[in-house]
Amino acid sequence: MNAYVALEGGRVVEARGRSPGTTRGELVFTTAYTGYEESLTDPSYEEQVLTFSYPLIGNYGVREDRFESDRVHPRAVVARELTDDVAEWLTEEDVPSVDHIDTRDLVTDIREGGAMKCGIAVGEDVTEADALAELESCRGMSEHKDIGAQVSVANATVHEGDADGEYAGTDVALVDCGAKGSIVDSLVARGATVHVLPYDATEADVEAVDPDLLFISNGPGDPANFEAAEELVDAFVGEVPLAGICLGQQVVARALGGTTEKMDFGHRGVNQPVRDLETNRVVMTTQNHGYTVGDPGDVLEVTQRNVNDDTPEGLDSDELDVITRQYHPEANPGPNDSLDFFDDVLAMTNHHIEAAPADD
Missing domain, CATH: 3.40.50.880 (Class I glutamine amidotransferase (GATase) domain)
Structure with missing residues (x-):
């Protein structure tokens, strides 16, 4: 699947799509190298796009007894490499995900520029324009007061x-x-x-x-x-x-x-x-x-x-x-x-x- 991540600074990053969909949110990162199931089901990530700085996410599968809530909360997931188990789980949850991105470079951008808005588009027929449209929509969003x-x-x-x-x-x-x-x-x-x-x-x-x-x-x-x-x-x-x-x-x-x-x-x-x-x-x-x-x-x-x-x-x-x-x-x-x-x-x-x- 095609995949594009449009960043607030104007850069658009091409990636590999793992689970389809279009969305937008605040792009943040975690340095956790284990506990991806707990992180993904943590309600504190609601309305954010979560980037994993650790390069391989999913190397011990997906088990529901590790979940912190009943669903995945980030709007989308970005990683260097996602295993099929995690990609299938995110597909079932209707959460777009991408990998084959240089997450070291992306984390550096966030550390230097702060958490930023982004737009993501994943699918067989999506284009850069779709990701940019999501970013533009995110820019126009007022902060959710009743989150x-x-x-x-x-x-x-x-x-x-x-x-x-x-x-x-x-x-x-x-x-x-x-x-x-x-x-x-x-x-x-x-x-x-x-x-x-x-x-x-x-x-x-x-x-x-x-x-x-x-x-x-x-x-x-x-x-x-x-x-x-x-x-x-x-x-x-x-x-x-x-x-x-x-x-x-x-x-x-x-x-x-x-x-x-x-x-x-x-x-x-x-x-x-x-x-x-x-x-x-x-x-x-x-x-x-x-x-x-x-x-x-x-x-x-x-x-x-x-x-x-x-x-x-x-x-x-x-x-x-x-x-x-x-x-x-x-x-x-x-x-x-x-x-x-x-x-x-x-x-x-x-x-x-x-x-x-x-x-x-």
């Missing part, structure tokens, strides 16, 4: 906690701004019952859960688009312990007087180094975000920073029982250096099961 509706549950769902978990009996209200499944799994494994609420949940929805913890999830795009979640933070802070991951950290910061800003090309990969400012310990983390906290405000303390660019990676408030992280402690894909985050946030609820006294 949460595309990635959130429509109605509340409940995931029962492991009865043997340390935090059995704990109720978590998780506001689904595009949550990865492994976040829910990490809480459930520790015994917490997770009530997944829509991204536009109201105060009454949260009150109906009577939660021991309010959790704001990851999600795509600009945190300013998630006003309802921001209002929930403002309503419940100081009354209920609060936690957030990725976009969730940004939403919490905005609600508590901080600011957020768009990054040049974001952090997307599984090897982002983060330093804890108290212990000076560095952990490797999984990340996927294009926005970051600028000024955290006067309420939250920056407790962790990115080693590469000093952006805030952890925000805490002991007084208000707030803990957030910019990276993904649940990984999938990536290292498990930070899984204790879930123990830390659940410990704020004081609902953990006390250890039985030792026999004399």
Whole structure:
């Protein structure tokens, strides 16, 4: 199949088509060398065109039990080489994909020029003009203010906690701004019952859960688009312990007087180094975000920073029982250096099961 990628700077790259279709979106890249199934099903990639910097994608097949959601979220996929398994999966998902592109050159363009709009056309009869038409359409698109509706549950769902978990009996209200499944799994494994609420949940929805913890999830795009979640933070802070991951950290910061800003090309990969400012310990983390906290405000303390660019990676408030992280402690894909985050946030609820006294 013919395939063309039209870039915002005016360049059109010819490629090999692997799954057909025409589309447009923001062109971003990930440095992850494994976990392509998890990346492709991560709701944070909604409305983006995902470029894999690692040259071979698909060398261990496609397994549904690794998925982070029920579908592929990027609008299109770009790689140096895709295996037939991945190409067939993307065809079934109606997601255009291309390979036989010099992704090193493409990633350099993104690093130097920032994330950019692009148009993609794949098919037997497509031409450069089709890709350019998609790019022009993308240029005319206003930012999607209601992107949460595309990635959130429509109605509340409940995931029962492991009865043997340390935090059995704990109720978590998780506001689904595009949550990865492994976040829910990490809480459930520790015994917490997770009530997944829509991204536009109201105060009454949260009150109906009577939660021991309010959790704001990851999600795509600009945190300013998630006003309802921001209002929930403002309503419940100081009354209920609060936690957030990725976009969730940004939403919490905005609600508590901080600011957020768009990054040049974001952090997307599984090897982002983060330093804890108290212990000076560095952990490797999984990340996927294009926005970051600028000024955290006067309420939250920056407790962790990115080693590469000093952006805030952890925000805490002991007084208000707030803990957030910019990276993904649940990984999938990536290292498990930070899984204790879930123990830390659940410990704020004081609902953990006390250890039985030792026999004399």
